[in-house]
Amino acid sequence: MYAIDSPSSKSIYADASTKQPAVGKRGGMAPEVFDPQVFREHAELAITRLEKYLADSSIRGLALTAPSVLLQTAKKLMVGEYESIACLDKERLTAIIDLYIATGIQVHSPGYMGRQFSGAIPLAGVIDLVSSIVNQPSSFYEAGQLPNVVERIMADEFNRFIGWVPEQFAMVTTSGGSLANLTAILAARNDKFPHMWSEGAAALTGQLRPAIAVSQDAHYSICRAAGILGIGEEQIIRLPVNRNKQICIKQVRPTLEAAAERGLKIFCLVASVGTTSVGAFDPIDELGEITREKNIWFHIDGAHGASLLVSDKLRHKLRGIEKADSFILDAHKMLFVPAMCTLLFYKDKAKSYGAFRQEASYVFEKESDIYTEFDSAEKNFECTKRPLIMNLWVVWALYGKALFADKIEQLCQFTESAYQILQNEPDFETLHHPEANILCFRYLPENLCAWAFPDFQVEIRKQIRQAGKFFISKVDIDGIGALRVVFMNHQIEVGHFRLLLDEIRATGQALLKGSKSDD
């Protein structure tokens, strides 16, 4: 156990006093760590390391380290139990920050083509620093005034591209897409089965069994939601998809009707724009018609693709989004801010209060006033919530939406170019026409059949990750592994992509050789 009264552990205080902290007298406890000057020194040290990191445009992926090794490295950086603590241990802090930087996926490098989070806009990170120091949890107006009005501003900015009736819709920020999907489906459940909140499962006795219709290719958080909310994963109805992994619109009505015949009441249909696996955009305009007609809550998981709203050129891919009862958008994906910042939109403001109901005198006011009207705690899971919107708004305020739109357009255009390149490479198979910035394909030299060597692509991906030059991901498509790239960095050029293909070829060939010699 640590001995807190040992003189050594006291030395972190300016006066190194061994007496008990004096209560009621300033100076009795003054850890240097709260000193504004020390804050500056820490911050400047971090900036210097980060600036160097941002300036490094070399091609690199991930320096994958065995957890047990990294664990020991990290432990060695910790101050010892009885060690005397130097007042400002710059060396140790530098080593920690450098280790943190070095062991991450190098999201700002052109070697990073692997996932849906990005090398964040650095200014957004700076605002996160401000948010952390001023610490304004924003579920309540009084605790975060600016974040709360800024949420309204950003809601209105987005609504220019949605077209809902002003003042009648709602937007809530929450901690990630999975949580936002869950919140929306909960609102749907409470809307369609209003007694379930108070009565629980018993409210369903004698009723049709609630069910949720989703794409065969929906994000795992949707099925999870069924498990969490007492709906049951078995009550997930899978809507068939077409070759491009979009919900096949012709099969929607028959699937819904077959489910109804089995005694299920589908209360919510979830579409995706785009899907996580291949970035497919479901036909939301038509789905909006069907759900309206059948009185089904229409939720759109737009974690990845709803950000295309900001692009005049690409917005057409979201035609019909105004028909959604709710949709989500992860700003930490295609709006390039640090994780996490998810926006959850409701067409009908009144229904945004439907997800939760509660009383808590220490926070909720009995009577609403001009301030509490801006509170969001009744509409999101979090009680304490980071002011998630701030880093998005500040960048938007300084640079306008063009910064986001141009970057999105460039990424999508580049993905199309990468697709065209693959079309001309006979040893590669493309698996879909990319709709945004996600592209899935297989390396199949010499007409290798994908089924003959099912782990081939996954093994290529693993070895490429291990080699550390590129970071790409993998995905199952129709039961077989495939390679997946996500272009989040606008500094990636055709040359980088060609280098990746070379590396895939070399890795694949080595694997094939190894496998032949194994026989």
Add this chain to the structure above:
Amino acid sequence: MYAIDSPSSKSIYADASTKQPAVGKRGGMAPEVFDPQVFREHAELAITRLEKYLADSSIRGLALTAPSVLLQTAKKLMVGEYESIACLDKERLTAIIDLYIATGIQVHSPGYMGRQFSGAIPLAGVIDLVSSIVNQPSSFYEAGQLPNVVERIMADEFNRFIGWVPEQFAMVTTSGGSLANLTAILAARNDKFPHMWSEGAAALTGQLRPAIAVSQDAHYSICRAAGILGIGEEQIIRLPVNRNKQICIKQVRPTLEAAAERGLKIFCLVASVGTTSVGAFDPIDELGEITREKNIWFHIDGAHGASLLVSDKLRHKLRGIEKADSFILDAHKMLFVPAMCTLLFYKDKAKSYGAFRQEASYVFEKESDIYTEFDSAEKNFECTKRPLIMNLWVVWALYGKALFADKIEQLCQFTESAYQILQNEPDFETLHHPEANILCFRYLPENLCAWAFPDFQVEIRKQIRQAGKFFISKVDIDGIGALRVVFMNHQIEVGHFRLLLDEIRATGQALLKGSKSDD
């Protein structure tokens, strides 16, 4: 609508080119916002504003502004739709940061005595900056190697004070206490009603109705969890509390037995250390015995008080915590890091996987390896997750646990002093003996009966908030409003507290006068 092709909106790029972004050539799109040098300038500007803010030790609370006014102020700070954008608009950024700072609760001031979040340790904010720039979502080892091993390290550090079998317990970080409580109760539900995940409510047909036992004074997130998880808020069994708002241990068995007689199966009992309203510590040692005997999942909401684990002097208040099946701790409360950083502990590692079950080929590996063993996505709500643990670990690594322990001890000791002061002030009524750093009381001059003027305390609190010198909170105790202070700032002195009492008196007297003259 914005016109993205207008020359003005293009001027944010270094070359101000009006042609389409060139694909495949660097330089075609190079917003200065990604420039490392510009990052430094933005960051230095922020540091200068924050250093000034941290150095301000004046007594101040909250500058409460009407949302409509603040909304207009914020809008004016945004770049206009067709406005030409200056390359680095320092003036605008400074104005935004200053507005952000000025409109928050002044958590670093001695005037802040109001809530459970703190003026965060500045170094923790610096690490948040690093986290935002390196952007390593940490639900998967490969995406955030250091955060994932550091979670193990911090779990072990805490376990020195818990005493579970090493390697057999688990700790998961998640986005806030409400979500952590929900996760734990979901794990409990899935453990005790394993078919509910897949079958939903139907799994309960013919069974006893599931119910959760909680303190009469539990946090609202617990009751919400019953609504969310298909248990139903009606199946919340309230355990009576004693004068100090702790669960009254003598009444636990009779209450549980009465519930069983009504056909309820209590599968989970939730205790608090301490409660949000008054900071009461439930008798967890005894509750641990009862739940073990009755085979009930024992969850402890230690959002506020479980941090006392790090103090050798105060740890005794958590005697019995090792009996919990799960407990949570908000490091953004009593470990003084920025919101949010919640730690969720499970006694039995295997049960930590019980909260969620899912398949997703693009993230989850079919076969686990040394890396995936460190993944947490199967154990937390988030798919993308901030590396929440980092800012806690870095401070811990540099300063050891003594920094936290000493501050906690000082805050609790100071609260006791404040209580003693109130005992000697005949016009104040204390409502409990504080167990940590939360203190509730009423101003009742001239033996005013609390019931005679039920909104008196709430009105005092409101006016004090409005005056902007102090920020305190309010709470309902036994149906009547009360004043509530939470001491999170170690720089608060007796003199500050006495100033607050003077202000309460003056405010109360003015209200009484006004009320008399109204008659």
